[in-house]
Amino acid sequence: MTSTTSARDLPYTTACEIRAAIVDGRTTASEVCRATLEAIDRVDPRLHAFLFVDREGALARAAELDRAGPTDAPLLGVPVAVKDNICTAGQPTTAASRLLENYRPPYSATVVSRLEAAGAIVIGKTNLDEFAMGSSTEHSAFGPTLNPWATDRVPGGSSGGSAAAVAAGLVPIALGSDTGGSVRQPAALCGVLGFKPTYGRVSRYGLIAFASSLDQIAPFARTTDDAALVLRAITGADARDATTAREPPVDYRADDATLEGVRIGVPRDLLDGIEADVQARFDMALAELTSAGAQVKTIELPHAPLAVPVYYLVGNAEASSNLARYDGVRYGFRADSSTVTEMYYKTRAAFGAEVKRRIMIGTYVLSAGYCDEFYVKAQDVRSLIRRDYAAAFESVDVVATPTSPTTAFRLGERVDDPLQMYLSDIFTVPANLAGLPAVSVPCGEGASRLPVGIQFTGRAFDEALLLRVAHAVERRTDWLAHRPAVRA
Amino acid sequence: MPSLTADEVRRIATLARLELNEGEVERLTIELAAILEYAAQVQRVDTESARAVDAEQPARGTADAAAERVLRPDVLVPSLPRKAVLDSDTGFFTVPRVLGG
Numbered sequence: 001m002t003s004t005t006s007a008r009d010l011p012y013t014t015a016c017e018i019r020a021a022i023v024d025g026r027t028t029a030s031e032v033c034r035a036t037l038e039a040i041d042r043v044d045p046r047l048h049a050f051l052f053v054d055r056e057g058a059l060a061r062a063a064e065l066d067r068a069g070p071t072d073a074p075l076l077g078v079p080v081a082v083k084d085n086i087c088t089a090g091q092p093t094t095a096a097s098r099l100l101e102n103y104r105p106p107y108s109a110t111v112v113s114r115l116e117a118a119g120a121i122v123i124g125k126t127n128l129d130e131f132a133m134g135s136s137t138e139h140s141a142f143g144p145t146l147n148p149w150a151t152d153r154v155p156g157g158s159s160g161g162s163a164a165a166v167a168a169g170l171v172p173i174a175l176g177s178d179t180g181g182s183v184r185q186p187a188a189l190c191g192v193l194g195f196k197p198t199y200g201r202v203s204r205y206g207l208i209a210f211a212s213s214l215d216q217i218a219p220f221a222r223t224t225d226d227a228a229l230v231l232r233a234i235t236g237a238d239a240r241d242a243t244t245a246r247e248p249p250v251d252y253r254a255d256d257a258t259l260e261g262v263r264i265g266v267p268r269d270l271l272d273g274i275e276a277d278v279q280a281r282f283d284m285a286l287a288e289l290t291s292a293g294a295q296v297k298t299i300e301l302p303h304a305p306l307a308v309p310v311y312y313l314v315g316n317a318e319a320s321s322n323l324a325r326y327d328g329v330r331y332g333f334r335a336d337s338s339t340v341t342e343m344y345y346k347t348r349a350a351f352g353a354e355v356k357r358r359i360m361i362g363t364y365v366l367s368a369g370y371c372d373e374f375y376v377k378a379q380d381v382r383s384l385i386r387r388d389y390a391a392a393f394e395s396v397d398v399v400a401t402p403t404s405p406t407t408a409f410r411l412g413e414r415v416d417d418p419l420q421m422y423l424s425d426i427f428t429v430p431a432n433l434a435g436l437p438a439v440s441v442p443c444g445e446g447a448s449r450l451p452v453g454i455q456f457t458g459r460a461f462d463e464a465l466l467l468r469v470a471h472a473v474e475r476r477t478d479w480l481a482h483r484p485a486v487r488a
Numbered sequence: 489m490p491s492l493t494a495d496e497v498r499r500i501a502t503l504a505r506l507e508l509n510e511g512e513v514e515r516l517t518i519e520l521a522a523i524l525e526y527a528a529q530v531q532r533v534d535t536e537s538a539r540a541v542d543a544e545q546p547a548r549g550t551a552d553a554a555a556e557r558v559l560r561p562d563v564l565v566p567s568l569p570r571k572a573v574l575d576s577d578t579g580f581f582t583v584p585r586v587l588g589g
Contacts, residue, residue, distance in 0.1 A: 081540055100542065106572035180527055239560055309527040312508060320504060340584050345507040356506055360516055363504040373531055380535035387538075397502070419526055464505075 011169030011470040011488035013485050015078040015226045018172065019119075023070045029121065031079030033062035036079040038125055039170050039488035046486050048145050049164040051084050051154075052092045053066065053124035070077030074118030074229055080115055081165045081174040085132050086207035086217065088112055095208045096140035097130045098350040103332040109206025110241065111175060111217050111234045115394040118233040118450055119345075123171060126161030130352045132177055132210045132324065134158050134186055137352040137422040138415045146411070147190060148484035149450055154409035156186030156424075159220070163190040166220045169488040173230050180311050181403075181428025183218035183345035184440035188403035188453025191442045191482065192472060195227045196459045198246035199435035203238030207406040211242075211318035214311075214432040222480065224471040227439075228252045229409045231463060245461070248483050252464040259292040259472050262465070264456075265299035265396030268404050270427070274405040282402045285443035285454045288476040291470065297394045299399065303384040304430050310424055313365050313378035320362025323355070348407075357418060360396045386434040393459050398469055401427045403440040405452035437463050442479045451482075531541040 010032060013021075021027045037055055044050050058079070065077055068351040071430025081166040082088060085095040087105040089112075094100045112122060129139035137145045137160025145160040148168040155164040159176025162337035163186035166174050176183040179197040190374035196218040207217055219230040228250065237244045266286065271279065286296050328347030335346030351359070393398060404424060414421040428460065431438035437460070458466045474480065497517045501508045502503060508516065 106568055154553050242560075303533070305534065306530055309530050312523065313530065324505075339554070339586055340586050343584055344505040348505055349507050351506070356508075356512070357516065357519060357523075359504050359506060360520060361501055363528075364500050364520065364524070366498065368505060373525065377533075377535065378527075378530050380538040381530045381533050383538040384505075386537065421520060422523075439589055 009037055011484070012222070013172065015075060015172040015221070015222050015229055019074065019076045022091050022407045022424075025070075029062040030059065032077050033058050033121060033123070034135050036171065040124070040364065041487060043168055043170060043488050044261060045153065046146065047164050047168060048123045048143055049126055049147060049159065049161040049168065049170065050081070051094060051127050051142055053094065053120065057091070058123050059123050061191060063281075065119065065121070071119065075115065076119035078120045078173060079123040079171050080120045081126045081162055081171045082122055082178045083128055083162050083174070084210040085177060085253060086112060086175060087208070087329060088122060088125065093144070093208070094125075095131045096128045097355070098141045098144055098333060099326050099347070100337065101141075101331040105206070110203035112206065114234050115230075120173075120178055120233070126159070126165055126174060128141045128161060129158035129344060130178060130184055130355050131159040131208065131319075133319070133354050133358055135181070135421050136409070136411075136414065137186070138162065138411065139352055144261050144411060146486075147408045148486040149191065149408065151486060152410055156188070156189035156404070156408065158182040160186045162193060162220050163187055163194070166190070166192045166222060167340055167484055168486055170484060172222060172226055175212070176218055177207055178216050178218040178432065179214045180315060180432050181425040182452070183220065184428050184455060185404050185424060187220055187440040187452065188442075188455070189253055189408040189483065191225050191445070191451030191479070192220050192222055193224065193386060193439065193441055194218060195439045195463075195466070196362040196431060196437060197231065197232065197235060198241055198245070198462055199245060199439045201235050201247070201437070201461070201463070203244050205238055205240035207227060209322040211315040212322065213318060214315055216432070223252055223468055225473050226316075227470070228467050247461045250463045250467070252467040255334040259289060259294040259469065262294045262398065264295060264469070265288060265298045265392050265399045267304060267399065267401065268298045269290065270304055270401060270456055274402055275407065276444070277407060277448070278405065278452050279404045280331055281444040281446065281452040282454055285473055285477070286400065289472060290464040291304045292472045292474075292476060294469070297396065299396055301385075301388040301392060301399070302428070303381060305390050305432040306381050307385055308419055308426055310378045310381050310433060312361065312422060312427065313374050314382060314433070316358045316362035317366050317375050318362070326351075354418070363408070382433050383453075385430055389430070389434045389436060389457070397458070397465060399457040403427060403455040403456050407446045407448065407450035407452060431457050436460055437466055439466045439470050441473045442477070443473055444477060444479065445482065470474060492517055551552065
């Protein structure tokens with residue numbers, strides 16, 4: 001960043017650089033904040049990444065940081081965007097649903113408190129598929145987000161708003177949630193990095209629950225260093241979320257440059273039927289990793305092809321249970337009614353079509369007579385998928401696949417075909433089912449100039465190795481020089 | 489698997505407290521049948537060995553290390569202000585009358 005920071009200098013500046021510029025006195029948190037707001041005003045009307053921008057709150061917080069002067073806060077003055085299913089005290093938190101259109105939670109999620117404690121400024125809330133259920137952000141009750149690389153394409157989903165905001169250079173960092181790939185798939189389709197930590201790594205207190213055995217909050221960033229910075233800020237045990245693990249923090253240093261001795265397993269059998277562009281970029285990235293010292297070998301994950309059906313049984317069963325709370329009694333929208341039963345039905349009529357579909361599937365598979373043959377069976381297959389990974393990690397350190405079988409698809413192309421939409425998640429759901437960390441890293445673009453992502457899945461709590469591998473991909477491609485069509 | 493009927497869709501909708509119009513019932517009967525047929529492939533998998541794995545690992549589906557049992561100290565901490573949560577002057581959730589009336 002130059003000495004005279006203006007709106008023109010800010011876009012594509014990393015979180016690390018912003019912090020350094022503020023600490024060195026080359027700019028202020030207030031200047032960065034104003035430039036960010038200007039960029040959002042100028043660009044977001046063409047993308048619809050944001051559902052809410054907290055102008056006054058962000059500027060007030062920036063002024064407060066400037067008054068306090070330089071500190072060692074790792075995200076000092078860094079603007080961040082937060083997916084709108086993560087609670088921000090007193091600010092809208094809609095989950096892109098009519099049901100929560102006017103909901104303002106009385107508390108902030110632990111991740112939001114931790115980002116703020118690290119000096120970050122929450123600039124606004126980003127668009128998603130309603131209750132995070134979707135792979136394109138087209139199921140938002142407030143209209144879709146468009147892909148900055150080509151506005152006739154989806155950004156992926158469900159965290160499409162956060163992915164688009166980072167890709168367009170509006171913010172260096174954003175949070176999403178990843179239940180079956182909802183951070184990694186949009187990261188791939190928008191050409192940014194998306195990092196799902198191990199189940200239990202990050203507190204979910206204040207995340208609107210979708211499928212509690214799968215949900216994990218996950219960051220988007222453009223660089224590995226920025227991703228590491230956010231991970232350090234948000235990970236760690238939390239008394240308010242009993243599923244958080246007491247593990248040592250992620251130990252990653254950018255100077256771990258070599259991949260000498262790192263074994264990367266590729267489940268070749270799973271790659272049938274992926275787009276030729278995706279295959280080509282994936283193979284090129286593997287070749288780069290080999291030249292960085294890694295050893296690439298073929299592995300088998302025999303039960304992984306069952307991950308999508310297992311995911312839609314387990315995930316929707318949990319969703320139908322979690323979404324029972326939206327009955328008009330405690331949260332958000334309540335339909336006028338003379339009886340309680342009528343209130344339940346009329347209030348829940350505000351759910352969108354995809355949410356209703358998933359509640360119906362979930363209710364069906366948990367209902368008497370079907371629970372054993374669907375839900376319990378799916379949980380057993382899930383155990384086999386987990387065991388496949390455990391076996392693979394005896395001979396390799398990381399599993400590599402493409403993140404998505406295709407590049408960004410056109411708006412409307414899959415919205416009426418739920419099964420086709422669900423297959424977007426074929427490479428991402430296994431990590432959620434197995435509770436493992438996984439990262440999507442940009443690895444080039446396809447023939448249509450759309451980004452392609454490569455995904456690495458690691459052992460539980462081995463985020464540091466995934467960051468090293470991601471960093472190697474980043475250093476060996478010129479990806480960071482690429483810019484989308486719509487940008488700040 | 490028996491194919492799904494419109495009546496069954498209506499029954500599930502009642503369990504889920506979802507009010508569906510006839511168009512939605514018709515559409516969901518077709519969509520749910522297709523999705524469940526696709527998902528039914530899990531039923532063809534031999535999962536006998538999975539049961540044994542789970543007996544050793546109490547928390548299904550979580551990363552092994554996250555499944556460790558821990559207890560937090562039993563100490564009082566402030567909870568959210570009642571007024572902010574209940575958002576009413578009564579100090580309760582208020583709903584339409586359930587009994588009598």
